[in-house]
Amino acid sequence: MAKIKPDAKGHIEIPPSFYQRRRFDPQTEFWLDEREGDLLLLPRLPDARKLYIEVTTSCNLNCQTCIRHSWSDPNAHMKPSTFQHILDSLDDLPSLERVIFTSFGEPLMNRNLLKMIEEIRKHDLAVTLGTNGVLLTEDVVRELFRLRVDQVVVSIDGGKPETYEDVRGTQLSLILENVNRFNQIKKELGVVKPTLAIEFVAMQSNQGELNDLLELASELNASRLVVSHVLPYTKEMEAEKLYGYGPREPLKTGGWPVKSDVWVRWGLIELPRMFWGAERRCKFVQEKSIVVGWDGNVSPCYAFSHSYKYYAIDGVEKNVERYILGNVNEQSLAEIWMSEEFTRFRSSVRSFHFPSCPDCDLRETCDLRKNNEGCWGHNPSCADCLWAQDIVRCP
Numbered sequence: 369m370a371k372i373k374p375d376a377k378g379h380i381e382i383p384p385s386f387y388q389r390r391r392f393d394p395q396t397e398f399w400l401d402e403r404e405g406d407l408l409l410l411p412r413l414p415d416a417r418k419l420y421i422e423v424t425t426s427c428n429l430n431c432q433t434c435i436r437h438s439w440s441d442p443n444a445h446m447k448p449s450t451f452q453h454i455l456d457s458l459d460d461l462p463s464l465e466r467v468i469f470t471s472f473g474e475p476l477m478n479r480n481l482l483k484m485i486e487e488i489r490k491h492d493l494a495v496t497l498g499t500n501g502v503l504l505t506e507d508v509v510r511e512l513f514r515l516r517v518d519q520v521v522v523s524i525d526g527g528k529p530e531t532y533e534d535v536r537g538t539q540l541s542l543i544l545e546n547v548n549r550f551n552q553i554k555k556e557l558g559v560v561k562p563t564l565a566i567e568f569v570a571m572q573s574n575q576g577e578l579n580d581l582l583e584l585a586s587e588l589n590a591s592r593l594v595v596s597h598v599l600p601y602t603k604e605m606e607a608e609k610l611y612g613y614g615p616r617e618p619l620k621t622g623g624w625p626v627k628s629d630v631w632v633r634w635g636l637i638e639l640p641r642m643f644w645g646a647e648r649r650c651k652f653v654q655e656k657s658i659v660v661g662w663d664g665n666v667s668p669c670y671a672f673s674h675s676y677k678y679y680a681i682d683g684v685e686k687n688v689e690r691y692i693l694g695n696v697n698e699q700s701l702a703e704i705w706m707s708e709e710f711t712r713f714r715s716s717v718r719s720f721h722f723p724s725c726p727d728c729d730l731r732e733t734c735d736l737r738k739n740n741e742g743c744w745g746h747n748p749s750c751a752d753c754l755w756a757q758d759i760v761r762c763p
């Protein structure tokens with residue numbers, strides 16, 4: 369630690385070694401904050417690395433698990449003018465690496481999606497597309513290859529047709545046909561990108577099929593099988609959860625060879641944590657993410673990108689209010705990212721400065737908790753977040 373002594377006027381100088389080590393420009397501005405008596409200097413840097421764009425909230429499926437059963441938001445596409453504001457903002461975010469087109473809707477329902485991807489690719493950013501796979505037609509897939517999309521994530525919530533259909537209400541064979549065609553075209557073009565990942569939401573009713581999913585991932589040459597637990601938006605979904613407050617048996621793990629160009633790599637299953645733990649780490653904040661909703665409103669993560677009801681780890685019903693930190697139609701992404709509120713919020717999340725509601729004696733009756741607030745005054749509260757526990761996961 370460097371010892372800093374204010375001069376007679378109370379000015380303090382930050383040692384040059386600090387700027388060198390952190391590679392900051394000496395002109396960098398800071399927000400000065402206080403927490404528990406400590407002074408915090410929070411740099412104002414446009415260092416966002418991941419941008420999630422919700423191009424639509426509409427969908428062609430009606431999955432049992434979906435948040436769409438728990439909200440009253442409109443079914444709407446992002447306006448071209450809103451997307452243009454995002455594009456206009458990109459040059460001010462020099463550390464941006466990846467744009468993820470997915471959220472709480474089906475991105476391919478927005479007819480402008482491929483044009484949007486093309487515009488993002490002109491900025492030389494990696495693109496991930498998360499989809500239910502229904503609209504992965506030959507034309508769409510050929511465009512994804514032409515645009516050199518980096519990764520396509522397809523949701524498959526069952527290894528057996530009946531189970532998949534029960535959750536998703538459509539035929540597994542249709543999705544497999546689409547993914548197989550994706551692989552044929554990839555072979556024909558002799559390219560390695562986009563890589564394929566499968567996302568699986570593990571529940572009581574489909575956990576026995578994790579083995580089938582491993583086989584399917586191998587057959588489909590998927591490089592990742594990302595397993596998440598279910599975030600219970602309804603009481604029925606609560607009965608489906610496999611995780612809990614106390615220790616649970618881990619899910620089955622495994623791997624498979626993946627052909628990629630002349631190399632053979634190892635495909636991996638990424639499993640979620642099974643029970644509540646002391647470590648709380650937010651992937652959205654750690655990976656410096658921004659989430660832009662269909663209407664241009666900016667949130668720090670998926671969990672705060674809509675208003676909805678869900679059931680916490682101990683079954684307490686919670687009402688989450690959408691947390692909006694700005695709107696791209698009014699401000700640039702960099703301005704929103706470096707704003708006082710967003711900077712302070714990220715700092716609170718990095719040190720996880722929230723109470724531990726699931727351990728509190730008042731957990732079942734506390735109105736603050738029910739409204740997703742906390743008694744430490746930092747609101748909204750991340751105290752109950754299942755993403756921060758790595759119980760609910762995103763690719």
Ligand SMILES: C[S@@+](CC[C@H](N)C(=O)[O-])C[C@H]1O[C@@H](n2cnc3c(N)ncnc32)[C@H](O)[C@@H]1O
Pocket residue numbers: 427431433434435470471472473474475498499500522523525567568569596597598599600601605760
């Ligand atoms: C909301 S969807 C949006 C993208 C696209 N429509 C799809 O289904 O892949 C994103 C991911 O969330 C998963 N998901 C849906 N409901 C969930 C829940 N209750 N808990 C955890 N993940 C869920 C989906 O299976 C999908 O992999």
Ligand code: SF4
Pocket residue numbers: 427428429430431434435436471472473474500
């Ligand atoms: S396909 Fe995705 S967005 Fe649509 S209902 Fe299913 S989980 Fe929700």
Ligand code: SF4
Pocket residue numbers: 723724725728729730731734735736737741742743744751
């Ligand atoms: S917000 Fe309520 S439940 Fe959470 S720790 Fe404080 S008093 Fe307990």
Ligand code: SF4
Pocket residue numbers: 649650651652653668669670671672717749750753754755756
């Ligand atoms: S901890 Fe959870 S609620 Fe908080 S920012 Fe991260 S994902 Fe969002």
